[in-house]
Amino acid sequence: MPAGILAEREPKNTLPILDPERVASLRVLEKKTAPGLLRDLVETFSVESGQALHNLETCSASGDLVGIRKSAHLLASMSAGVGASQFWSLAQAVEKWAVNPLDQASAPDISHLRRERDLAVSALQAVLGGDR
DSSP states (O other): OOOSSSOOOOOOOOSOSSOHHHHHHHHHHHHHTOTTHHHHHHHHHHHHHHHHHHHHHHHHHHTOHHHHHHHHHHHHHHHHHHTOHHHHHHHHHHHHHHHSOOOGGGOOOHHHHHHHHHHHHHHHHHHHHTTO
């Protein structure tokens, strides 16, 4: 577990890994306007969410609440764009906490963010695998 100000706790999240409606709407958009759109979005999400999550972990380790908030906001935006529901929910929770950190015990756990990001990337890659 990375050291830092965000606590380790199991999340209480019952959202699907991917929002099937969002993925379906991206497929429709891809077919109508931009062949390869979904593949590009998945590749971009995979790389850029990894970078933003690393930044969030660095900010957590140094106690940088502004950096945590900005990184979590970026992660929430990215995950909403590709329909990564669980990841979006956890990123939003981290962002909200960083705006108003009541105490250490109320801090979300960033290790769960990493796990949900990895699950989202795998699920998105599986969606792409079904396109072959």
